[in-house]
Amino acid sequence: MDFTKRINDRHEYAKAWKARTGGKVLGYFEETFPEEIAYAAGILPVRILAEAKPDCLSDKWIYGACFPAKAMINQFLQGEYDYLDGLVNVEGCQWIFNAYEVITNNKPELFKHYLFSPDYTDSKTSKDVFRSELAIFRGLMEQLSGNKVTDEKLDEAIEIYNKNRFLLRRLCELRRADRPKIHGSEFMDLVLLDQVTDKAEMNEFLERFIEEVEDREPGPDRIRLMLIGSETWNSELERMCEKLGADVVIDELDNGTSYFWNTIYPQRDRLMAIALRYLNRPHNPVKDNNWRRRPEQIFELSEDYHVDGAIIAKQIYCHLHGTDNYMVWKLLRERNIPYHYFERDMFVPEEETELRLEAFLNMVRGGITRLAGWHKKAKI
Amino acid sequence: MNHEYGRWPESVWTSQELDWKQAERIIAGVDVGTTSTQAVILRDGKLFGYASIRTGADFAGAGEKALKLAMGEIGMRREDIAAIGGTGFGKRNIGFADRLFDEVSCCMKGARYMFGPEVRTVVDMGGQTVKAIRLFDWDRVRDFMFNDKCATGEGRSLEALCELLHVDITEIGPKSLEAEKDPEPVSTTCWTFANTETLGLFGRPEFKSEKLSEAEIYASHLFAYSWRILGVIGRLSSLEVGEIRIDGGLGLTGGLAKNPGITKRIERDLGVEAMKSDIDPMLCGAIGAALLAC
Secondary structure, three states: OOHHHHHHOHHHHHHHHHHHHOOOEEEEOOOOOOHHHHHHOOOEEEEOOOOOOOOOOHHHHOOOOOHHHHHHHHHHHOOOOOOOOEEEEEOOOHHHHHHHHHHHHHOOOOEEEEEOOOOOOOOOOHHHHHHHHHHHHHHHHHHHHOOOOOHHHHHHHHHHHHHHHHHHHHHHHHOOOOOOOOOHHHHHHHHHHHOOOOHHHHHHHHHHHHHHHHOOOOOOOOEEEEEEEOOOOOOHHHHHHHHOOEEEEEEOOOOOHHHHOOOOOOOOOHHHHHHHHHHOOOOOHHHOOOOOOHHHHHHHHHHHOOOOEEEEEEEOOOHHHHHHHHHHHHHHHHOOOOEEEEEEOOOOOHHHHHHHHHHHHHHHHHOOOOOOOHHHHOOO | OOOOOOOOOOEEEEOOOOOHHHOOOEEEEEEEOOOEEEEEEEEOOEEEEEEEEEOOOOHHHHHHHHHHHHHOOOOOOHHHOOEEEEEOOOHHHOOOOOEEOOHHHHHHHHHHHHHOOOEEEEEEEOOOOEEEEEEEOOOEEEEEEEOOOOOOOOHHHHHHHHHHHOOOOOOHHHHHOOOOOOOOOOOOOOHHHHHHHHHHHHHOHHHOOOOOOHHHHHHHHHHHHHHHHHHHHHHHOOOOOOOOOOOOEEEEEOHHHHOHHHHHHHHHHHOOOOOOOOOOHHHHHHHHHHHHHO
């Protein structure tokens, strides 16, 4: 299945969905966006995926920002997202907020909303604050769509989204195997596709796809890696690892596993149930103030998925991950998990990155008895 | 009139004392880097010949040429070499290599050969990359870091500066050490800005609180280099709060290791003296490739 093509065709998909259903399409940036509420209003939420394209427009508006923020502005100014009816930003990364501001200033016709979400996710008041923000947001979604967001509609949406998370977790479990039947690149593409597709359709597809994957032969025995760091919008890095004899078996990226990891626990107050799900997401650098529990969470994932090493890929100018780096490095070093750190932008420079990955994988191989003799067979 | 100030001297040497025909085993290593290419011949583990030349765009040709020069004009043929290891940015172009190795492993192995078992941290300062490597056991890499964007601290940028200033690349380091005290460094991020800033110090000294001497301007520039390189070492060093500390002996390799203006400042700021070797530090990768190939 060519997921890359389907991701590239996402604009056509959204336009066709709109023509077919007559519904509205809403863009969002952050994984903390409560999609269920928009979906319950009959709106299709689509994540804005940054794409590297020739860009002479964004510098004028936002010089020196991270490349994904600039790429998103460029895509909007080039008209790629003209089919969107609205754009929502949830409190999070400052660069993305700036991109949101630039885009909405340039596209005044878009419905826009800035949704506050507490950075101190488990303070005494955070859940009540976020719930009240969600109540406002529900009203806005009703206005935008013209549809009432009833408890029944919310229940339906929650069920569809929870099922989607369950299916992705099930696929993720298959990566825990010694010889996974699904590789890191394919999985990352799938998760990205999930973020731009109607979840009901995606669930049907995922059910069929999981059956297909389960029937596959186990993959080759490879070095097992974890991918840590800033968000990515493609699977280039995972593909490069596979080419060099390794496999990314787990990640902790905000638009990777963190997108679907936890579910909504139903309760009578639907908005509170949704609020708690988003506040209790896996920790990321921006929503982990004070406690800094992300490094420990990374370690637990690395243990669960039996990783041999970790790659930390940070988007250049991503100050959030830049600040977290030190704590992540320290913990990985203390727990004897080999890692390699590098900075990237929208592109993964092939020669330079391959050179580093090769060296890193050889370093990791040296410490793995499971793969003893592997390096002798491999042609570097 | 056509003096190229940034052009470091190429070198070729083949032993006149040892007879290669009496050797039990001859091995070779070729390191095709972005800026320079080295080839070494080891005769029963001893350095027998080497060549260090500029790479250019023809990676395959540079590797061939360097190996040919290292073999000297003593009748040695490629078939006489038991194993050839290849490494470097252009390693995939070394068609005649028996095996290819990554640069970090080669640096580790080459540094062990050059500095012995005491070396625990190697800093390879090349044309377009700076790598800091922590070693353990005899031939294992514990950890390594590369420089990331942008490019101050790389050999290629120093070549460009020397061309701009018309100062010989072999002289800028010693001259910089004549300064009594290092002034503030120029830009530690972008090498174009660093070079422009250095030119500016020559051109408009009145904008500085006091006029800097020539030596101080060079010191300011090379201080930026060592600052940036220390940043890479710092990421590799102990992650405890406080100063940058490194484990065990420090080995400096690569073209910039020949520049005392950089190495002395690194030593000063780390508070350690780098280990000494009689072997040209640019040969480290090629030696490592040869040793790994055998």
